[in-house]
Amino acid sequence: xxxxxxxxxxxxxxxxxxxxxxxxxxxxxxxxxxxxxxxxxxxxxxxxxxxxxxxxxxxxxxxxxxxxxxxxxxxxxxxxxxxxxxxxxxxxxxxxxxxxxxxxxxxxxxxxx
Amino acid sequence: xxxxxxxxxxxxxxxxxxxxxxxxxxxxxxxxxxxxxxxxxxxxxxxxxxxxxxxxxxxxxxxxxxxxxxxxxxxxxxxxxxxxxxxxxxxxxxxxxxxxxxxxxxxxxxxxxxx
Numbered sequence: 001x002x003x004x005x006x007x008x009x010x011x012x013x014x015x016x017x018x019x020x021x022x023x024x025x026x027x028x029x030x031x032x033x034x035x036x037x038x039x040x041x042x043x044x045x046x047x048x049x050x051x052x053x054x055x056x057x058x059x060x061x062x063x064x065x066x067x068x069x070x071x072x073x074x075x076x077x078x079x080x081x082x083x084x085x086x087x088x089x090x091x092x093x094x095x096x097x098x099x100x101x102x103x104x105x106x107x108x109x110x111x112x113x
Numbered sequence: 114x115x116x117x118x119x120x121x122x123x124x125x126x127x128x129x130x131x132x133x134x135x136x137x138x139x140x141x142x143x144x145x146x147x148x149x150x151x152x153x154x155x156x157x158x159x160x161x162x163x164x165x166x167x168x169x170x171x172x173x174x175x176x177x178x179x180x181x182x183x184x185x186x187x188x189x190x191x192x193x194x195x196x197x198x199x200x201x202x203x204x205x206x207x208x209x210x211x212x213x214x215x216x217x218x219x220x221x222x223x224x225x226x227x228x
Binding site for chain 1: 117119146148155156158161169172204206215216217218219220221222224
């Protein structure tokens with residue numbers, strides 16, 4: 001059974017810092033991994049999608065990497081801003097496309113002005 | 114529409130009543146998912162529809178929960194005889210394969226409160 005964990009559970013940093021959020025999964029046979037952002041009381045916004053054959057994806061100040069063999073992904077946020085404050089979730093899709101996503105518990109990020 | 118649409122956005126119901134939650138996926142998306150997020154908790158998988166295949170109902174917590182997807186598009190999640198522990202945000206997502214890429218998109222959720 002696939003299990004996903006995220007470290008740290010919460011993080012508070014001053015504005016401008018670069019930071020790394022970690023995601024680990026127990027079964028390396030994944031189809032893809034997706035990072036989401038969730039603002040309080042809102043739905044999930046897709047940030048980055050990494051296919052199993054890829055090593056990293058970049059979008060603006062965000063960079064996500066994937067090391068499938070070790071069961072790890074990191075989300076790097078450069079030059080953090082107060083608007084980045086949210087909960088960040090990673091989710092893996094198992095190797096068979098016909099299966100649902102397994103989510104981690106999330107990292108709650110606070111960027112202080 | 115451009116994104117996944119869920120209705121209502123908020124629902125308050127009395128314990129014991131039935132409720133229906135609606136999800137309109139992105140047009141052309143073949144997969145549709147329902148998740149539940151209780152206060153301060155992670156996302157709990159409920160049910161998954163993929164094309165014309167039999168749905169994966171393995172996440173439904175009890176037989177009071179059911180879902181259908183009509184015409185391969187709109188989905189309705191029904192909770193019968195609601196209980197206070199059913200209070201949560203119910204999230205719907207859809208995805209499709211585009212050149213081998215399957216990215217999921219979520220709606221804004223329905224916040225259900227059972228009083």
